[in-house]
Amino acid sequence: MAYFSGNLPSKKQQTEKNTKEIARENDILQAIMENTKAKLAYLDHDFYFVRVNLAYARNSGYKKEELIGRNHFELFPNKENQIIFEKVKKTGKGVIFFRKPFQFLNQPDRGLTYWDWTLVPIKNKNGRVLGMVLSLVDVTNDVNSDAERERLLTQIEMERKWAEQLAIEAEERASELDTVFSALSEALIIYNKNGMPVSANPATVKLFGFNPVGRSRESIINLSVFRHRKGDLVTMDEMPSTQALQGKITPSKYFLITDSTGKESMVLVSATPIKRREKVIGAATVMHDVSESWLVEKQKDDFVATASHELKTPVTTIKAFVQILQRRLQGDKNNETFRYLEKMDKQLDKLTALIGDLLDVNRFEAGKLDLRQEKFDFNQLVDEIIEDFQRSTESHQIIKLGKIKGNIYGDRDRLSQVLINLISNAIKYSPSAKKVVVLVKEYKGLLKVAVKDFGIGISLDDQLKLFKRFSRIDTGKGERFAGVGLGLYICSEIIKRHNGKIWAKSKEGKGTTFFFTLPLKRRRPKI
Amino acid sequence: MKVIVIDDDRGILEVVKIILTDQGFEVVAVSEGKDAFESIIKNSPDIVLLDLWMSGMDGREITRQLKSQQETQKIPVIILSALNDVEKKAKEAGADGFLAKPFNISDLLTLIKKHSR
Numbered sequence: 001m002a003y004f005s006g007n008l009p010s011k012k013q014q015t016e017k018n019t020k021e022i023a024r025e026n027d028i029l030q031a032i033m034e035n036t037k038a039k040l041a042y043l044d045h046d047f048y049f050v051r052v053n054l055a056y057a058r059n060s061g062y063k064k065e066e067l068i069g070r071n072h073f074e075l076f077p078n079k080e081n082q083i084i085f086e087k088v089k090k091t092g093k094g095v096i097f098f099r100k101p102f103q104f105l106n107q108p109d110r111g112l113t114y115w116d117w118t119l120v121p122i123k124n125k126n127g128r129v130l131g132m133v134l135s136l137v138d139v140t141n142d143v144n145s146d147a148e149r150e151r152l153l154t155q156i157e158m159e160r161k162w163a164e165q166l167a168i169e170a171e172e173r174a175s176e177l178d179t180v181f182s183a184l185s186e187a188l189i190i191y192n193k194n195g196m197p198v199s200a201n202p203a204t205v206k207l208f209g210f211n212p213v214g215r216s217r218e219s220i221i222n223l224s225v226f227r228h229r230k231g232d233l234v235t236m237d238e239m240p241s242t243q244a245l246q247g248k249i250t251p252s253k254y255f256l257i258t259d260s261t262g263k264e265s266m267v268l269v270s271a272t273p274i275k276r277r278e279k280v281i282g283a284a285t286v287m288h289d290v291s292e293s294w295l296v297e298k299q300k301d302d303f304v305a306t307a308s309h310e311l312k313t314p315v316t317t318i319k320a321f322v323q324i325l326q327r328r329l330q331g332d333k334n335n336e337t338f339r340y341l342e343k344m345d346k347q348l349d350k351l352t353a354l355i356g357d358l359l360d361v362n363r364f365e366a367g368k369l370d371l372r373q374e375k376f377d378f379n380q381l382v383d384e385i386i387e388d389f390q391r392s393t394e395s396h397q398i399i400k401l402g403k404i405k406g407n408i409y410g411d412r413d414r415l416s417q418v419l420i421n422l423i424s425n426a427i428k429y430s431p432s433a434k435k436v437v438v439l440v441k442e443y444k445g446l447l448k449v450a451v452k453d454f455g456i457g458i459s460l461d462d463q464l465k466l467f468k469r470f471s472r473i474d475t476g477k478g479e480r481f482a483g484v485g486l487g488l489y490i491c492s493e494i495i496k497r498h499n500g501k502i503w504a505k506s507k508e509g510k511g512t513t514f515f516f517t518l519p520l521k522r523r524r525p526k527i
Numbered sequence: 528m529k530v531i532v533i534d535d536d537r538g539i540l541e542v543v544k545i546i547l548t549d550q551g552f553e554v555v556a557v558s559e560g561k562d563a564f565e566s567i568i569k570n571s572p573d574i575v576l577l578d579l580w581m582s583g584m585d586g587r588e589i590t591r592q593l594k595s596q597q598e599t600q601k602i603p604v605i606i607l608s609a610l611n612d613v614e615k616k617a618k619e620a621g622a623d624g625f626l627a628k629p630f631n632i633s634d635l636l637t638l639i640k641k642h643s644r
Contacts, residue, residue, distance in 0.1 A: 115627070148550075173640055190604065283597060305610070305611070308609070308611070309580060309609045309610055312609035312629060313538070313539065313609050313628065314538065314627050315628075315629045316539055316542075316609060316628040316629040316630065317539055317541075317542050318535070318545060319629040319630075319631075320539075320629070320630075320632060322541040323631065323632040324542070324545055324549070327549070350630065352629055356611075359611055363611075370612075416572050425599070495612035
């Protein structure tokens with residue numbers, strides 16, 4: 001043993017030295033393992049954890065001691081990886097992967113993670129695989145930021161293309177719009193949200209005689225005078241653009257515009273709010289020059305007015321002569337000549353009424369019928385009319401039922417026209433009856449009037465067109481009743497203009513009842 | 528009682544003249560609106576019956592003229608017209624009364640009686 005003890009280190013010494021060295025190397029290894037960013041694990045050939053560094057343990061979601069001695073695939077089951085590990089064990093060749101995705105089943109919150117990893121086999125002298133070192137580097141952030149960048153780049157590119165497309169389309173639309181804007185015969189003004197005109201087409205300049213862009217709306221209606229058809233000046237509030245700038249749409253209005261040179265144009269003005277995301281950002285006003293048709297309309301009105309005047313003039317003379325003759329006969333009602341003259345006089349009244357009807361229809365159509373709002377006793381009006389009828393009608397008795405108290409507001413002459421029309425119709429269409437009933441009552445704040453006859457009645461078909469212009473009722477028996485079909489149309493227009501309603505109920509062979517209602521206005525309404 | 532009738536329709540002038548002469552009135556008929564004022568000054572009538580729509584001269588203008596001058600403003604003016612809205616037009620012009628054509632003789636006489644001085 002001495003032989004060995006002096007020169008050679010004893011076996012024990014050798015072992016101690018080896019143990020020390022191993023321990024030192026072990027420390028170095030440990031230091032390296034713990035100081036690298038890589039997650040390191042040493043597995044035995046059955047993939048049981050032998051050693052892991054702290055980074056590995058932290059990353060794995062287990063403590064070091066929980067990992068050691070446990071099977072890798074028991075803790076982190078993954079078929080694909082298991083195949084790779086088996087292959088490394090079998091072939092003895094290491095593998096390396098970049099950016100390989102992995103999902104921690106024990107840490108689902110982490111989502112998909114990405115790894116650069118190597119698996120290097122540890123072999124003995126005979127090449128037998130004893131175990132393997134797994135080294136993982138987390139590249140999830142890199143991958144994600146790359147992916148994010150790529151996604152962003154793709155999106156930016158897409159948006160750029162989209163914007164380019166939009167720009168092209170917008171340019172096309174703008175050019176189309178510009179063409180329409182310029183070629184439009186209607187005057188078109190675009191206002192910004194403050195009510196300043198920001199663009200106006202050539203038709204506007206032509207209509208106004210100046211370009212309104214940059215001028216206030218006040219100065220526009222002062223520079224080219226805006227008037228209503230009746231002549232009074234249009235106020236700012238009445239301008240459709242004022243309403244439009246408040247987000248409201250108003251019905252089109254007719255205005256008379258006089259430009260600086262004194263040229264008059266009749267325009268139909270309408271305005272629409274321009275909105276973006278429900279917010280009013282401006283308004284567009286369209287002015288349609290209707291001067292020509294207005295002129296034609298005016299000529300027609302003038303013609304009808306002239307015609308009616310010229311027709312009434314000779315009727316006046318004839319009627320006066322008829323009455324002079326009657327007076328000369330001293331009102332002897334038994335005198336045959338007197339009675340003929342009386343008939344002539346009545347026919348002249350009918351003719352006058354017809355001329356009046358034609359004029360009225362024309363005025364209704366032109367919207368020019370001005371109703372008066374006067375206080376009067378409706379009850380008394382009905383009595384007077386019935387009295388007048390009774391004086392000249394022997395065939396029928398006109399019976400009045402009911403009454404209303406106090407005065408009402410309305411156009412006495414026009415309402416009287418309605419009553420006369422309905423009663424004379426009732427008489428006309430009940431030639432073999434002996435009476436007509438006029439019912440007047442107050443009903444739920446309404447004045448309700450019914451005129452009932454016991455005559456031929458009206459078929460359902462005819463009932464539908466009763467109040468239409470030029471509608472005439474056929475009896476179906478070849479009988480013809482005189483009239484041009486304007487009376488009921490005029491009645492319905494008058495009642496409608498009084499905010500009332502008019503309708504009829506009828507049974508053929510039994511008779512017809514005409515009804516109308518009017519809101520009972522006891523006070524002068526504000527107009 | 529002296530009445531001046533101004534109307535450019537000769538038929539009407541004739542018939543009104545007959546009606547009023549029958550009543551024993553003195554009637555001056557004027558067929559030209561432009562002669563109206565002069566005739567009224569000259570004749571100093573008790574009442575004027577005036578048409579509205581005449582060739583060359585508007586009855587409203589004549590009324591305004593009559594009502595604006597001291598020597599004529601007290602003469603009652605009655606408008607006789609076949610135009611619509613006679614009442615409104617007569618009032619606007621400042622006339623004392625109105626009658627729509629065609630009229631009943633009795634209404635004309637009542638009106639004259641009511642307005643004559």
